[in-house]
Amino acid sequence: MTQTRTVLVVEDDPTINQALTDRFAAEGFTVARAVDGPGALAEAERHTPDVVVLDLMLPGLDGLEVCRRLQAQRPVPILMLTAKTDETDILVGLAAGADDYVTKPFRMREVVARVQALLRRVERATELAGSSLPLLEVGVLQIDRGARRVRVDGGEVHLTPLEFDLLTALAERPGTVRGRDDLMTQVWGWADAHGTRTLDSHVKALRAKIGADRVRTVHGVGYALEGGQ
Incomplete structure (x- = not known):
């Protein structure tokens, strides 16, 4: 710092x-x-x-x-x-x-x-606050990266900063399975064996807010954001 x-x-x-x-x-x-x-x-x-x-x-x-x-x-x-x-x-x-x-x-x-x-x-x-980055849209999910706001089917959803970054990382490559180490490195800044449970807990917290069916688990690999309604 x-x-x-x-x-x-x-x-x-x-x-x-x-x-x-x-x-x-x-x-x-x-x-x-x-x-x-x-x-x-x-x-x-x-x-x-x-x-x-x-x-x-x-x-x-x-x-x-x-x-x-x-x-x-x-x-x-x-x-x-x-x-x-x-x-x-x-x-x-x-x-x-x-x-x-x-x-x-x-x-x-x-x-x-x-x-x-x-x-x-x-x-x-x-x-990034106030920047004009293009919106990320995956199905009914809309992610405003400049304002750090998320809407699901038109309704705003409050996410913690870490949940927002995790969702954004998944939304950058929708439908693509992101490995656990890959997500830990991008969102947390490092990856090791102790971080996988942390990632899994945050995914569950994210699912509770945006819908459980929108984040698909690929066992032994990682997660993918789906664009279903």
Whole structure:
């Protein structure tokens, strides 16, 4: 990043909180930190972070409620940390406004890489805002890349920034199967074995918003966007 970014670390485990704080500081970030839900909201108001690393299980207010309140006040990219591995819990977190997630125990470099990817996505969106890129249309799907808006059969659908980028990547080659590594590289900025479950969870979240039959799974390979009505 060309300028100093502020990350808000919200984690009630003091060891993990300190480790994240030290790592982000070493990476050149300005770090704000909190150990509970109310503290997270107060620190977000005080520091206006560029990105938030948010534990799901917090005292005071849980991570889901903190996520909802943060996004209602000012949209900000949020990386959710969770010890829960059940996909339903993860999808609830994404629906609450988290952009991405990492399950515990996690690798520190993966957390940093995902935060950097979220920030790059925000920068790209800012650069493209108001641009006159042609609309992408696949069946009843219409994707306005400049305004970052999606319509399905005429009705607008709200997508997170990451969901928007995933849909756009699929829509650039409709009907073509995109491999998991290919999608991870384009949308997240890297690909490894740990990313496939993340991709699958985001595809399920995307399907819930645009229609389950519009994203076809090719087992062992990847996904394709279909143009059906």
